[in-house]
Amino acid sequence: MLSIDILPLFLAAAIALALTPGPDMAFTLAKSASRGSRAGLAAVAGIIAGGAVWTIAAAAGLAAIVAASEQALTVIKYAGAGYLIWLAIQTVRKIDALPVAKAGDDAGRAFRQGLLTNLLNPKIGLFFLALLPQFTNPEIGPVWLQMLTLGGIFFALGTIVLTVVAILAGKAQEKLVGSKTWRRTLNGLAATAFGGLGLRLLLDGDHG
DSSP, rough: OOOTTTTTHEEEEEEEEHHHHOOOHHHHHHHHHHHOOOHHHHHHHHHHHHHHHHHHHHHHHHHHHHHHHHHHHHHHHHHHHHHHHHHHHHHHTTTTTTOSSSSHHHHHHHHHHHHHHHHHHOOOOOOOHHHGGGGGOOSSSHHHOOOHHHHHHHHHHHHHHHHHHHHHHHHHHHHHTHHHHHHHHHHHHHHHHHHHHHHHHOOOOOOO
């Protein structure tokens, strides 16, 4: 159960956050623009799955334990940054490559990449740890259940926004993929996005 008085405020905040460009949107855009809508939608599914894990962790108090450990935050941060930079390097190596015919394999790979980039970003866990409790009320029910519900609402809205981004970027990719120049440009932009996200995570000294 959620507080009716607080819910409109949460919805307004969730919608604003879902529409604000961030790492998840950048990753979805880059993946869709370089590999097409199918890969982009698979990446969205991975991102949402990762977010669900962080939401459960926040509700269970696990995120608070991670937040209290500087060493754990550092390990997760560097792992996430390293993974994104690795993706950038792999994209550069295949900058002239056409999307492979094995769509299932490509979608599975995109899902895993979306999942890992989300799970390996400690800021997401800290974000939910800071945001969700602000909209809970212990007097109306279990706080953990309220946090799970709020997290579900947030990711439902996020799924809609990221799905639209993936489809639109994928449509553009499908029209331009026949051009080697555009293919290089799209893959180059994707590599830049991956590398930029990795460096941002690596160089950001503020975990919160």
